Amino acid sequence: MPTALKPIPISRRAQNSVGPIGQLMSQALKHPGLISLAAGFVDNETLPCEATAQTLTRMAANSQLLRQALQYDTSAGSMQLRHRLAKWAYRNWPDVDNVSPDRLVLTAGSNQLLHLVAEATIDPGDIVLAASPTYFVYMGTLRAMEARVIGVQADENGMCMQALKQALDRIVASGDADRVRAIYCVTDFDNPAGSTLSLERREQLLSIVKQWRSKHGRLLVISDTAYQELRYEGDELPPLLAIDPQAADFVIEAGTFSKSFSPGIRVGWGVVPESIFAPLLELKSNIDFGAPHFSQLFMNEILRAGEIERHLPVIRQHYQLKRDVMLEALEAELRDIEGISWRRPKGGLYVWLVLPAEVDASEEGTLWQRATDLGVLYVPGHYCFPAEGEPVQRNSIRLSFGVQSPDRIRSGIRLLAQAIRQELAL
Template identity: 40%
Template sequence: MPHSQHSSYSSGKSEIPTAAFSRRAEAAGGPPIANVLMAEALAHPEVISLAAGFVEHDSLPVEEVAAAVQSMLSRRDVALSSLQYGSTIGFPPLRQAIVDRLAAAEGRSPSELAASMERVVITAGSNQLLYLILDTLLDPGDIVLCGSPTYFVFLGIVQNLRGCAVGIEIDAEGMIPEALEERLAWLARRGELDRVKAIYIASYCDNPTGITLAEPRRPKLVDIAKRWSRGNLIRIVEDAAYRDLQCGDVRPYSLRSYDDGGCVALLGTFSKSFSPGIRVGWGLLPSDLLLPVLALKGNLDFGSPQFNQMLVYTALENGALDSHAEGLRRRYHEKIQVTAAALEESLRPIIPIQYVQPAGGLYVWVHLPPDFDTGIDGDFFRACVREGVLYLPGESCFPNEENGVPRNCIRISYSMPSPERLRQGIAALGRAARRTRSGMPGSSTKR
């Protein structure tokens, strides 16, 4: 052909086409700020991180895992099974053990709970199952109701699925039933009730607030979900990730215990109570939700790692997991006391603060004065960085609010630092608050 017909290639270089990505990939955005701060904590151990939501590093169950692995590998049949593919739904003995443990915790038989191993699915941590459930339930534009604030990873999942997270007011006892009812009534008046597919509730030692949902509110919330399930069933997705880390001898029954098995999907994990590196989560699902979740899961991973599931089962059977969780509760209880005392000693004398002392878990949520901007671009955050301490800005934990997102809250994670480092870190928050309040420059000489 004549050269003139190929003028666009005359330079000898071809144009690179623009990459096209799915709408879901574009909706996912960059890494959440919490992930960035967690990476900073790992990369700079000299910084006191009150942001990273890790379990206590030095308490990870090294000896317990070594013993469990040795036990598994000492029998050739068990060893071979642990190294083979498993089923999409998960290792049967572990699923049965989960049902038995749940029944014991609820003080009822599995049949009374309408719980069986056939309804239990094992996933690589409970976050994977949370994604699978929401992916099963949500079309673009559908609504999930949640506490305000709530778990930032949940918000990211809803955004990724192009759904809409709508906040419900909480107080020191968790989600307020009357606020939930009012919001559902408001959506019904707008003709949007059929868009509501689920209510997300972290029922024990919530991330980020540390609040445990009060026992009297649990049956009320289940009842509200059922009464407002008119054009479609509104599910409750109950995230019980921190149940095993709640201190004290008495823990409230799950929301699932007030359900007949058709409304509440109960999620749990062994990441917090044993080892996050092993990544074993689970869910007790309504029967009609199970098959579509498994269909998605099968396309995703062809079954969670069999070795990890058998390891957790071995640690359950020999008592190592429960013993380890009990030790964690003691350690975290001490750190809760240290955190509260340090907040009173180092922060409250400088600025008025509000917080609910948690009954367990990994976090405490602190309200600073309204004129404090705790965002990552604010003076307070910059002052904290210069003082050598990190926290999670609270703005990342709110769904989009009609009147804007509060910017005066912080999440403190007390799990990783030692008690002494906790005191030092909260003292650094106090110094940063003093500088911010007085209008001093953010740079400072560390003391």
């Protein structure tokens, strides 16, 4: 008789990494007819196929460029692209003089940058403060590092600064001040709640962090600008690095071409303080000694040829239309139900829906099953709440208007409304 194989032991880090993404994907695969308002994918129709084909043809015809693209580069990535990006990402803030290509690292998507920042700065038991709710994938990364993530109250203008001060005061009172490492915020049109940190709060945040640093020492701000280019109305707000020259000492700004151009290309970046640039590169060198160079030179060509400037108005118009369709459908289907509210995002890909307090929108509640039986999938909002701090709202839902067509968004919201009415016995 062969002896039963013992399971291979897995690390604590891997055990701590179990998150909702896999489950949500398998739900979608099990029910292929389902209208998924869950996926954070970008719109398939407007992917830049033509610009990509033309750029690849140009690259193929330039043997020197092609050879370069097919070769390794440095761990920090192509200096050509870093130079271009330091200007392009801050093009509306030409006076910014604290964004240097020497402190800019190119990564495989901004998720890799966020991951590296956590690796480089977090030890088990360290504290990160984040808006409540916040980007659940990054919470997964932080959980794997055994960080304590503390949720801070937030509204449509992002993290509330009074609440941040109170949270910091409580940490000081509990004797854990030396464990505070970072404040993470998705600065524009955040995932999941669609909120944007107002200019006033951006300034307050920088001032609170400077005060903390002068008293307690190290504290970083991780500003995730993944959705910054997807604004559909209102004036653009300055990134944190454009507000205060001193911010270069403690602000990490993470950017990506995933939402503004294509997630498949996997080019993200981070502008990081000098003090963590070298350690972060050491970690990166152990992983991949540089994100894909081909993708970097491809994006360099896209920027050089002005393709992204041609692409952005197209996707903005498309997403704005889909956002409006979703908001109109919510208005038509759910407005009369007491206790339901949602936010109107000025950009990004998400609408945050809060149901009456008694509804459990998680997979353990009955709404989830009703919705999937009827044919619509959403992200249960409870995944987006940090384990400490603000209470978890199990009655919340993240809806995405990025992937589905306007017709399917309307149908999806109609089905969701049906499920909610059944749930509330209306």
